[in-house]
Amino acid sequence: MANELLFFRIKTIIKTGKEFFMNIDLLNVIYTRRSIRKFTGERVKEDDLEAILRAGMSAPSAVNVQPWAFVVVTGRGLLDELCGALPYAKMLDKAGAAIIVCGVPDKDDTYAKDYWIMDCSLASGNILLAAHALGYGAVWTAAYVDQERVRSVRRILSIPENIIPLNVIPIGIPADRDVKPVDKFRRENIHWEKW
């Protein structure tokens, strides 16, 4: 059944400046995504960045509050500054762009405060998948919960104190085509009906 589903195709209309039409083998994209940490240094097209951001903002969120904001960095100077400040994001040196997914916990009085991490994580997952679907590589590098990294990202990108950078997602053309899909399906992780 899973194999049949693998070839299930969805048609998605992605609106950018112009409107274009894509066939995406969704499960194939999900199954083959890997964290990519080596890039060629080529830039990421602005249309593609917008399609990737649209995927992020398509994520579900608690009570549809959408407690997120996105900082898109394409300038070499800022990418290098982030690279210098973040110990586990050194792949930024050759990334074409980075998206910083930020939580906005005061977006409403109730739900954003409790659910922003889940909501922003779902948006981040969509961003990783959309980047892969469009032929780019990407990787979640953590800012939150490390307060020093959160402070560095805020300082470099002039992010206000009430906004929390959850991660920095470098995006670029993969330089290493040897990163292969991994099957992480583990039957022992599944409990049918009851534990």
Ligand SMILES: Cc1cc2nc3c(=O)[nH]c(=O)nc-3n(C[C@H](O)[C@H](O)[C@H](O)COP(=O)(O)O)c2cc1C
């Ligand atoms: C919350 C979170 C934090 C992560 N932080 C980093 C990081 O700081 N640097 C990095 O290179 N990868 C980071 N990763 C990527 C993981 O290392 C990666 O997803 C994991 O090894 C599985 O590999 P895969 O994404 O290729 O399936 C992070 C992933 C998550 C979900």
